[in-house]
Amino acid sequence: MPRSQRADVTPRLITTTGNLDQLCRQLSAEEFVTVDTEFMRERTYWPELCVVQLAGDHDVAVIDAQAEGINLAPLGALLADTNVLKVFHAARQDIEIFVLRFGLVPTPLFDTQIAAMVAGFGDQVGYDALVGGLTGRPIDKAHRFSDWSARPLTPAQIAYAANDVTHLRDVYRHLRARLNHDNRLEWVAEEMAALSNPGLYRADPETAWERLKPRSGNRRFLGRLQALAAWREREAQRVNIPRQRVLRDEALTEIAATAPTDAAALVRVRGISRGFADGQMGESLMRVIAAVQDTPDSALPPAPPSRDTPRPSPALVALLKVLLQAKCEENHVAPRLIASSDEIDRLVLEEAPDIPALHGWRREVFGEDALALKQGRIALSAAGRQVKLVRAS
Secondary structure, three states, X not given: OOHHHOOOOOOEEEOOHHHHHHHHHHHOOOOEEEEEEEEEOOOOOOOEEEEEEEEOOOOEEEEEOOOOOOOOHHHHHHHHOOXXXXXEOOOHXXXXXXXXXXXXXXXXXXXXXXXXXXXXXXXXXXXXXXXXXXXXXXXXXXXXXXXXXXXXOOHHHHHHHHHHHHHHHHHHHHHHHHHHHOOOHHHHHHHHHHOOOHHHHOOOHHHHHHHHOOOOOOXXXXXXXXXXXXXXXXXXXXXXXXXXXXXXXXXXXXXXXXXXXXXXXXXXXXXXXXXXXXXHHHHHHHHHHHHHHOOOXXXXXXXXXXXXXXXXXXXXXXXXXXXXHHHHHHHOXXXXXXXXXXXXXXXXXXXXXXXXXXXXXXXXXXXXXXXXHHOOOEEEEEEOOEEEXXXXX
């Protein structure tokens, strides 16, 4: 019976360190292992790992990460074993959990979400559609929003969790065969290398303000926003609650703009209670604001580029985006994987910007022709229902 058509092994529930060690030793002999996690994060800053699912050719297991007395060290050793490929789908959140728990990125790794984009499934293909398209099997969604921290785990939860990694096993085999046929495994390897830096998965309080995307050019305001966002991040980490429960984005931005100097002024900010303003958090926040007021201008964040900065030609941007779409259709690869809108803007404004689209396989697919289009060496034309490149004479 072909591997992808054989009956699946009944999943094992792992609740002891001894059984986990035995499982991981068995899986260490496999060529690859599919991995998934179930976690809770609604009430905490740090993800609360509840379940880890693993599947090899001959084993399917659901590890109760919250079982009393269980030590997950054997799992960490398996994830670090360079002889076994670890296969995930949309790996970032899973990797974050393992970096926090074990201090490492599973290696080597393969992300089927990225592989699907390389294989031509588009920018937005979901896991359900990918499984259905490649295996012909529907996914049971009944326990997608289960409380995975509740114990005991039900048989239905265990079966649902196990299905994720058994489906993933078949998705990986199909994608790998397709990518190997199209000589694109090296393309995926480049993308996997970009995921291997543990720093990607560690929250840095000093850069937390960037996600707020401030538009102001007032450097003192930006300094307060940076300091306040870092303060909020550390407080959320310290008490292990979501950052929005410490202080909402809107309140954080207003406090940075108004720079209140006492509790009476702080409580006038929408969303700030008297208890917060008068309490330890309010006092701590006020000290942060005062410290920024004493910061020299040279230490403040730089202002964003002036509006006088050259803007990319909208027409040329649009032309390059048409080329990008056309080349991605021709090569059956997702446009998002080649270049972002910001990178297209840089390509218009700069002679040869250092962007991914001008390196490696992306340059072959799009970058060379993008430079040629910008330099007038090629043009775009319509040929029936497709866009065609015309070489300039």
